[in-house]
Amino acid sequence: MPTEHVFPEAGAKAAAAAQEFEGEKMSLSMGPSHPSTHGVLRLQMEIDGEVLTKAEPILGYLHRGDEKIAENMTYNQFVPYTDRLDYLAPLANNVAYAIAVEKLANLEIPPRCQAIRVICCELARISSHLMGLGAYGIDVGAWTVFLYSFTEREKLYRLFEELTGARFTTSYTRIGGVSRDVPEGWTDRVNAFCDQFLPILEEILRLLTRNKIFTDRTVDIGVISKDDAVAYGLTGPNLRGSGVALDLRKDKPYSGYEQYEFDVPVGTKGDCYDRYLVRGEEMRQSVRIIKQAVAKFPGGDWYAKDAKKIFAPPKDKVLSSMEELIHNFMIVTEGPLIPPGEVYFEAENPKGILGFYIVSKGGGVPWRLKIRSPSFCNLSILPKVCVGAMISDVVSILGSFDFVMGECDR
Amino acid sequence: MDFFFELPLWVQAALKGLAVIAVIFPIAGACSMAERKVSAWIQDRPGPSRAIPPWFAIIPIIGPFLQRLGAFHLLADGGKLLFKEDPLPGHVNKFYFVMAPLVAMIPALSTVAFVPFGAYVSEAKQVVPLILANVDVGLLGVFALASLGVYSLILAGWASNSKYPFLGGVRASAQLISYELSMTLSVLPVFLWINAPGQSGSLSLARVVEYQSQPGFLGGMWFVFLMPVSAFIFLVALFAETNRQPFDMPESEADLVGGFHTEYGSFKWSLFFVAEYSHMTVGSAVFALLFLGGWNPLPWVSLQTLGGWLHLTGHPVVLGILSVLIFIGKVLASIFFFMWVRWTLPRFRYDQVMRIGWKQLLPLSILNLIVYTCIIGGMEYFGHR
Numbered sequence: 001m002p003t004e005h006v007f008p009e010a011g012a013k014a015a016a017a018a019q020e021f022e023g024e025k026m027s028l029s030m031g032p033s034h035p036s037t038h039g040v041l042r043l044q045m046e047i048d049g050e051v052l053t054k055a056e057p058i059l060g061y062l063h064r065g066d067e068k069i070a071e072n073m074t075y076n077q078f079v080p081y082t083d084r085l086d087y088l089a090p091l092a093n094n095v096a097y098a099i100a101v102e103k104l105a106n107l108e109i110p111p112r113c114q115a116i117r118v119i120c121c122e123l124a125r126i127s128s129h130l131m132g133l134g135a136y137g138i139d140v141g142a143w144t145v146f147l148y149s150f151t152e153r154e155k156l157y158r159l160f161e162e163l164t165g166a167r168f169t170t171s172y173t174r175i176g177g178v179s180r181d182v183p184e185g186w187t188d189r190v191n192a193f194c195d196q197f198l199p200i201l202e203e204i205l206r207l208l209t210r211n212k213i214f215t216d217r218t219v220d221i222g223v224i225s226k227d228d229a230v231a232y233g234l235t236g237p238n239l240r241g242s243g244v245a246l247d248l249r250k251d252k253p254y255s256g257y258e259q260y261e262f263d264v265p266v267g268t269k270g271d272c273y274d275r276y277l278v279r280g281e282e283m284r285q286s287v288r289i290i291k292q293a294v295a296k297f298p299g300g301d302w303y304a305k306d307a308k309k310i311f312a313p314p315k316d317k318v319l320s321s322m323e324e325l326i327h328n329f330m331i332v333t334e335g336p337l338i339p340p341g342e343v344y345f346e347a348e349n350p351k352g353i354l355g356f357y358i359v360s361k362g363g364g365v366p367w368r369l370k371i372r373s374p375s376f377c378n379l380s381i382l383p384k385v386c387v388g389a390m391i392s393d394v395v396s397i398l399g400s401f402d403f404v405m406g407e408c409d410r
Numbered sequence: 411m412d413f414f415f416e417l418p419l420w421v422q423a424a425l426k427g428l429a430v431i432a433v434i435f436p437i438a439g440a441c442s443m444a445e446r447k448v449s450a451w452i453q454d455r456p457g458p459s460r461a462i463p464p465w466f467a468i469i470p471i472i473g474p475f476l477q478r479l480g481a482f483h484l485l486a487d488g489g490k491l492l493f494k495e496d497p498l499p500g501h502v503n504k505f506y507f508v509m510a511p512l513v514a515m516i517p518a519l520s521t522v523a524f525v526p527f528g529a530y531v532s533e534a535k536q537v538v539p540l541i542l543a544n545v546d547v548g549l550l551g552v553f554a555l556a557s558l559g560v561y562s563l564i565l566a567g568w569a570s571n572s573k574y575p576f577l578g579g580v581r582a583s584a585q586l587i588s589y590e591l592s593m594t595l596s597v598l599p600v601f602l603w604i605n606a607p608g609q610s611g612s613l614s615l616a617r618v619v620e621y622q623s624q625p626g627f628l629g630g631m632w633f634v635f636l637m638p639v640s641a642f643i644f645l646v647a648l649f650a651e652t653n654r655q656p657f658d659m660p661e662s663e664a665d666l667v668g669g670f671h672t673e674y675g676s677f678k679w680s681l682f683f684v685a686e687y688s689h690m691t692v693g694s695a696v697f698a699l700l701f702l703g704g705w706n707p708l709p710w711v712s713l714q715t716l717g718g719w720l721h722l723t724g725h726p727v728v729l730g731i732l733s734v735l736i737f738i739g740k741v742l743a744s745i746f747f748f749m750w751v752r753w754t755l756p757r758f759r760y761d762q763v764m765r766i767g768w769k770q771l772l773p774l775s776i777l778n779l780i781v782y783t784c785i786i787g788g789m790e791y792f793g794h795r
Binding site: 028034035036050137138139140141142144147148151207208209213214216319346348390391392393394395 | 449453455573574577656660662664666753754755759760762
């Protein structure tokens with residue numbers, strides 16, 4: 001056999017062998033029904049062995065068209081839909097939405113109502129972070145953390161139920177106030193909850209914070225640099241975990257947050273562990289805020305008295321006075337009378353910055369309502385963070401983002 | 411007893427086999443219930459406490475107690491798994507798919523034969539171990555058979571023809587093989603210690619217990635005190651070999667959904683489940699025999715001593731039952747430890763598991779072996795043995 005024929009053959013063989021060793025990449029679809037994608041997120045991944053070479057989040061499995069729905073109903077009727085955005089912190093969504101519309105209507109909210117809303121927001125933050133913490137525990141395999149944090153959430157739900165009549169879908173706020181005043185002794189029970197919650201929180205966090213296996217799974221995993229976090233529009237604990245101290249409660253206070261003393265925890269590295277630590281510390285700070293709010297809980301009105309055509313009058317007056325009866329009728333049928341204009345308001349929700357952009361052409365129905373949901377923006381960085389991680393790391397990263405698909409897909 | 415030994419050999423063997431199935435299946439089932447109950451205790455909730463057959467509900471104290479204990483959930487669960495539809499997905503390789511759970515059961519059940527579970531003192535004042543097959547290969551037999559278990563995971567992962575089970579199967583094969591090394595190396599010092607040179611050696615587990623029930627300070631000492639490092643390595647490797655958290659890579663449900671058994675359902679799935687628990691039971695039993703003195707009640711207190719204290723020397727049957735109870739108590743305690751760890755610790759990542767296996771446990775077990783070899787050699791040299 002002539003030599004020049006031997007060598008190309010050997011070369012082809014070697015090339016084939018090299019290709020064989022390089023291996024084929026496998027595409028793996030994680031979700032929409034997968035235990036660790038927290039709802040219906042779907043990640044289309046390309047893996048080389050166990051290492052990701054590509055990850056693409058596919059959204060929209062829970063799309064309900066909330067923004068379009070909002071255009072077909074009055075401002076108050078949309079409140080229940082805000083429950084279903086970030087369904088782990090419905091109270092905070094209610095408050096953010098109500099404040100947005102009130103800004104459009106230029107309403108002055110009495111201090112008592114503001115304090116109620118602050119307490120609601122912070123309770124919702126604790127509830128949401130507890131859920132995030134527990135689910136994160138499950139993602140890295142620590143089931144007990146989940147059950148412990150759920151026990152605490154159950155106590156919170158009891159408080160919510162007492163306040164709003166519902167455990168989960170609270171729909172508590174109305175434009176110009178809240179649906180009802182706080183029940184007798186409720187603030188004391190909130191205080192009692194906070195007192196017993198702090199030691200239990202320490203106990204829960206102690207299961208993970210110094211745990212070698214947990215730190216192995218989270219430290220230096222899913223690192224997001226400061227610049228990346230800002231560039232991708234991350235907000236909330238995910239942004240603060242990367243070391244950017246952006247907290248709208250401090251930077252653009254609303255609902256009287258400027259009266260309360262609290263710290264904004266930030267991380268140093270921006271890895272999963274930092275995000276976990278930030279959430280833990282935020283719960284402590286929330287307790288601090290709640291205790292201050294309860295300590296100087298103001299008296300007075302719990303809804304805006306001057307908002308005659310916006311906030312439905314009390315029932316006893318509706319049944320006894322002509323003017324109130326007409327207002328009540330108009331607010332229920334036509335919706336609260338909001339002047340024409342447009343507004344963008346964003347609030348620091350547990351998951352990040354929840355923004356409402358509302359355009360009104362007058363009347364009781366928004367002409368356009370746009371929701372800026374934190375989970376959606378936070379997930380945008382997934383393709384960048386996940387590359388090079390292992391499959392188990394993806395679970396860890398997803399858990400540390402603490403997203404909610406109801407809000408992401410809305 | 412004599413009646414049993416007069417039976418033909420194959421009848422004896424069949425009876426022993428049936429006994430294994432009759433013991434291991436309920437223990438595995440009870441373990442699954444215990445898992446739920448222990449997790450409930452750890453997580454501060456009542457756990458399974460509802461199911462009760464109507465005729466049991468009228469018994470005054472025992473009925474509610476068993477209900478509270480969740481004893482009937484065991485039966486309900488077993489019944490459910492047995493009578494559920496047994497789906498066979500269209501995309502699987504049917505032959506291997508059905509074979510995998512069977513392959514899982516074979517080593518799980520057959521390892522029991524090598525494990526002594528008690529002893530009685532015969533009329534000649536000799537401690538006779540209760541064991542199905544008292545062979546000299548003892549532990550080697552357990553290891554050899556138990557390591558076959560990995561084939562079922564690989565088969566299941568491969569035959570499922572689906573990506574998550576496939577990844578689970580790949581992880582299983584790598585993990586189980588890696589940890590077998592350290593596991594075997596960690597028990598070698600024990601057998602070096604008990605086998606004097608020049609005599610025919612034995613890997614029998616009964617012999618290990620016999621050694622731990624000698625009189626004297628060193629004689630009565632359990633191997634967990636004598637060789638703590640060995641015991642530690644063995645325990646860690648046991649966690650990895652039985653796919654228990656924090657090493658449950660093959661079925662880590664957070665990332666691989668169900669790992670190798672994602673596509674399985676009903677009874678085939680429960681066979682995997684039973685196999686896992688029986689591996690755990692046998693593993694705990696071996697650990698108790700090797701390091702916790704087997705059926706000896708306390709360190710430096712052998713079964714015979716206890717029998718003497720309780721005036722049971724003339725009652726071999728009572729003493730035998732007592733020894734079995736002591737042994738089962740130890741096994742259950744270590745199973746409880748398994749569950750305790752599972753419901754407390756997070757899970758490792760796959761590469762971390764491999765790193766621990768190869769870079770930490772294996773060197774440690776080699777070092778441990780060398781150190782104990784030197785100690786034993788020194789003791790031989792200076793005539794202390």
